[in-house]
Amino acid sequence: MPQVKIIAKNFMDMVASLPAIKLDKLYNNVFICEAILRSLPPLAKKYVLQMLYTDVPVPGTMMEEWVLADGVSKHRVAIDRLIQLRIFSEMVDRKNQTSYSLNPTFQNNLRKHIISGGVLPREPMNSDNAIKLPSLLELETYALRQWECFLLQLINPSQGEKLAGISPSMMRIFQRGLLSQRDKDGPRLTESGFQFLLMDTNAQLWYIIREYISNAEERDVDPADLISFLLELSFHVTGEAYNLNTLTEVQKNTLKDLADLGLVKLQQGRKDSWFIPTKLATNLSxxxxxxxxxxxxxxxxxxxxxxxxxxxxxxxxxxLRLFARIEYQLPNLIAAAITKESLYNAFDNGITSDQIITFLQQNSHPRCADRIPSIPENVTDQIRLWEADLKRIEMTQAHFYDEFPSKDVFEAACDFAREWRGLLWEDSKRMRLVVKSEIHNQMREFLHSQSK
Structure with a gap:
């Protein structure tokens, strides 16, 4: 499914914004180095692996020879990303020649990981201790149910009491930017919120995780430590049990939040407690x-x-209820209709016709997806026309002026309004004028000066 971009800080930009000391601390973990390597553009990965065993700076002119002539733009993007993440250090000599070298911490740990592999700080519990472990199918069902409940509570707070979910304070953090509060109205999904729903599960997951990390300091948690733990968690084995006693208090509290999201399942035994990563957790990297x-x-x-x-x-x-009228619901079928009223409600919430059409196209049933077009043209055209109906008139706050003492004063006032880019309408015969309300005070002062 095509990626839908949401207005939010990119996770890698968040990593790049960490201070150098914290970033080096992050790169001390071999699993983090591997996760960061996975995230790089293909050309950037090539540069890192090609320079991994090079201990001297590599001239920029030499690196330019590694790419074809039509790959210059990709080369620049790769270099910029590596510099942002402080994987590359850029140096300029006296001859104004640029060269690059790898971050020594990142380089050494990635070497170790490639040669000997990484060892997680905790091993799975013995099967004798981890009793009654769920099957992989049961674990996947649990994860999807928890994630769906979380998203339901996120986009429809009125159902919050019905769902066993995350704490209200944490939910407000996640809802930031996705919901808007209007006067006397309940929270409504924003345009970004609808884009969020269009994303695939992995992209949704990282958006939520980014929000969780960005507010870590409010919970007295070091963002670098949190990033390290989350990425480290992605290298655990799905369905295996890991003892909670191997974790710090901060990590235990983090796991409680992740359990609400469906990333892990917490279980309690007679003596020990353990957590079981789901596919959502192991897909983080x-x-x-x-x-x-x-x-x-x-x-x-x-x-x-x-x-x-x-x-x-x-x-x-x-x-579907965001832009359609639900008529009835059977155990495995939802019958709905797109109406003018349902679309007007969607448009009022900031949802656009293109977003609705894209959503319908991306979620077309397999038997419809192969057709061209997958959504009937009369439907897509009408959705756009109904949106256009709302854009016929544009309201602008304005002030009306008349009864000018002379033609010269009227023309001078028109010129003044034009200079301030506030002239909306003029009638030279009757000497009447309409200007934007933003320049009303300036117009009053100007007319007052003309009357002297």
Missing amino acids: VSLTDSSVRKEGYVVMETNFRMYAYSTSKLQCEI
Whole structure:
């Protein structure tokens, strides 16, 4: 599924913004080095691996020879990313020649990891101790259920009491930027919030994790330590049990939050407690690359604006409710219709016609996805037309002036308004004028000076 960009700080930019001391501390973990390497653009990966066993700076002119003539722009992007992450150090000599060298901490730990592999600070518990472990299928079902409940609570706070979920304070952190509060109205999904729902699960996951990391200091947690633990968690084995006693208090508290998101499952035995990573957790380092895979669609759109969604998911029902009228719901089928009123509600919430059409196309049922177009043209055209209806008139705060003492004063006032880029309308015959309200005070002062 095509990546939908949301207005949010990129995770790698967050890593790059860490102070040099904390970044070196992060690079002391071999698993972090591997995760960062995975996240790099292909050409940047090539440069890192090619220079991994080079202990002297490499001239920039030599590196330019490593790429074809049409790869100059990609070369620049790769170099910029490596410098931002402080994996590369840039040096300029007396002859104004640029050369690059690898971060020694990153270089040494990546060498160790490639040669001998990394050893996690904790090993899976013995099967004798980890009793009643869920099967991989049960674990996946649990993770998806927790993630869906979290998203439902995120986009529909009115259901918060019905769902066993994360604490209200943490939920407010995650809702920041995705929901907006209007006067006398409940929270509404923003344009960014709808884009968030269009993302694949991996991209959604990293958006939430980025928000979680960015607010770490408010919880007296070092962001570098949190990033290190989260990426380290992604290298654990799905379905294996790991003893909670091997964790610090901060890490234990983090796992409680991650359990609400479905990244881990917590279990209690007679003597020990343990956590079991799910696929959501082990995919964290994969999500870091912002890669996405098209999900199998579930929506069938008809030319009469009726829509059938083959799904048992409450979350998908709530997403459809954002722009369609739900007519009835069967155990595995949601019947809905796109109406003028339902779309006006969506447009009022900041959702655009293009976003709705893209969502329908990306989630088309496999039998419809192969058709061209996958969504009937009369439906897409009408959605755009209904949005255009709302944009016919643009309201501008303005002030009206008339009864000018002379033609010269009127023309001078028009020229003054033009200079301030505030002239909206003029009637030279009747000497009437309309200007933007932003320049009203300046116009008053100008007219007062003209009357002297």
